[in-house]
Amino acid sequence: MKKTVSVFGSTGSVGRSTVALLTHHKERYKVEILTANQNVDLLAAHSIALKAKYAVIADETKLDSLRDALSGHETEAMAGRQALLDMASHSVDWVMMAIVGLAGLEPLFQAIPNGNVVAIANKEPLVSAGALLMSRAQRYGTTILPVDSEHNAIFQVFEKENKNAIEKIILTASGGPFRTWSAEQIACATPKQAVAHPNWSMGAKISVDSASMMNKGLEVIEAHHLFGMSADQIDVIIHPQSIIHSMVQYCDGSVLAQMGAPDMSTPIANALGYPDRLETCGQKLDIQTLSNLSFERPDFEKFPALRLSYDALRAQGNAPVILNAANEVAVESFLMSQIPFPAMMECVEEALSKNYTHCTSTLEDIVDLDQSVRTDTEVFIQKISSHFKKAG
Numbered sequence: 001m002k003k004t005v006s007v008f009g010s011t012g013s014v015g016r017s018t019v020a021l022l023t024h025h026k027e028r029y030k031v032e033i034l035t036a037n038q039n040v041d042l043l044a045a046h047s048i049a050l051k052a053k054y055a056v057i058a059d060e061t062k063l064d065s066l067r068d069a070l071s072g073h074e075t076e077a078m079a080g081r082q083a084l085l086d087m088a089s090h091s092v093d094w095v096m097m098a099i100v101g102l103a104g105l106e107p108l109f110q111a112i113p114n115g116n117v118v119a120i121a122n123k124e125p126l127v128s129a130g131a132l133l134m135s136r137a138q139r140y141g142t143t144i145l146p147v148d149s150e151h152n153a154i155f156q157v158f159e160k161e162n163k164n165a166i167e168k169i170i171l172t173a174s175g176g177p178f179r180t181w182s183a184e185q186i187a188c189a190t191p192k193q194a195v196a197h198p199n200w201s202m203g204a205k206i207s208v209d210s211a212s213m214m215n216k217g218l219e220v221i222e223a224h225h226l227f228g229m230s231a232d233q234i235d236v237i238i239h240p241q242s243i244i245h246s247m248v249q250y251c252d253g254s255v256l257a258q259m260g261a262p263d264m265s266t267p268i269a270n271a272l273g274y275p276d277r278l279e280t281c282g283q284k285l286d287i288q289t290l291s292n293l294s295f296e297r298p299d300f301e302k303f304p305a306l307r308l309s310y311d312a313l314r315a316q317g318n319a320p321v322i323l324n325a326a327n328e329v330a331v332e333s334f335l336m337s338q339i340p341f342p343a344m345m346e347c348v349e350e351a352l353s354k355n356y357t358h359c360t361s362t363l364e365d366i367v368d369l370d371q372s373v374r375t376d377t378e379v380f381i382q383k384i385s386s387h388f389k390k391a392g
């Protein structure tokens with residue numbers, strides 16, 4: 001019997017690796033739903049190749065082109081945010097959440113009650129609404145599988161039954177493209193330089209987050225929710241080769257690490273096959289070619305995103321929502337060359353310094369706060385970007 005699967009964000013970097021695995025293991029899986037935001041051509045190509053039942057494009061204006069691209073094939077075309085949310089409630093055995101940003105929160109929220117397996121790559125919803133999502137998963141008996149390579153690594157070596165013996169989890173970070181740059185060089189970094197990650201091939205947003213180290217900051221908060229560890233029990237270490245994907249340290253002195261090539265196919269295959277092991281169609285690690293695995297402490301001065309993220313996690317309440325929302329807006333503005341690289345963290349600091357009184361107990365509260373922070377951050381960016389234009 002084939003497992004039924006859906007992929008939300010199938011045209012992105014994680015989505016494409018997931019589609020490649022599903023294609024490689026066609027005999028095991030029946031694809032129900034594939035989704036994208038605007039990329040009609042790739043969504044249609046994937047849907048035809050995998051004989052998906054439904055293809056959903058979030059941008060409503062693209063419905064006709066999606067219908068045209070799928071004409072003569074068995075996939076039904078759908079469009080719009082509501083269609084995306086309706087399809088997220090569709091019950092399948094396994095669903096991959098690989099939309100980027102908080103846009104993935106509501107689809108993820110809808111997907112959880114199906115009581116099956118939800119593989120999560122999309123970290124921003126876990127950062128902003130981790131407590132809500134994890135308690136929802138528990139209530140509906142849904143298995144959450146982490147796909148982010150660090151969290152998938154921890155998942156593989158985290159002995160749940162020995163949780164009390166775990167001293168800490170150690171998230172590895174490549175350090176990104178600016179690890180060896182001076183603060184002065186970083187101040188002049190361009191979007192093109194920021195998205196050129198030395199080890200991983202990823203979407204633009206996460207690539208910029210990796211360059212600023214905000215990605216690692218978001219991952220610290222993500223790890224807190226996924227594994228129930230406090231900020232003091234989560235360490236970050238720079239490991240430029242990206243071979244060890246993370247570690248768990250036990251009270252008996254053992255440190256268990258998961259290793260692999262820097263290729264998302266491995267954590268995705270782990271989540272897709274779970275609890276079995278599935279053959280990857282991606283890169284495999286050739287341990288004999290490794291001559292050097294090095295580690296260094298992260299620089300919290302040069303990369304303030306890490307400090308801001310730990311502070312937000314310790315503050316709890318609405319701070320992680322504010323951090324994430326301001327960062328998303330700031331990254332978009334940096335990618336459009338409206339603000340320089342260091343101004344992204346100025347936006348986050350400014351947002352965190354504001355007195356937002358919103359609570360975050362429901363989905364609506366979180367979406368509402370997220371929206372307010374976005375609006376305020378856009379205003380702040382307008383203010384500072386006119387200053388940069390004048391200075392330029």
Ligand code: NDP
Nearest residue numbers: 009011012013014037038039099100103121122123202203
């Ligand atoms: P990409 O930008 O490559 O892809 C994002 C996907 O989401 C695309 O399918 C895109 O569609 C879709 N999308 C974008 N905006 C919307 C929206 N408003 N509504 C519906 N769909 C939307 O991102 P990545 O694959 O790099 O990352 C996805 C998530 O996984 C992120 O949260 C990231 O942090 C996380 N992650 C990524 C890793 C990686 O290696 N890339 C590693 C670990 C985690 P379209 O193509 O049409 O724009």
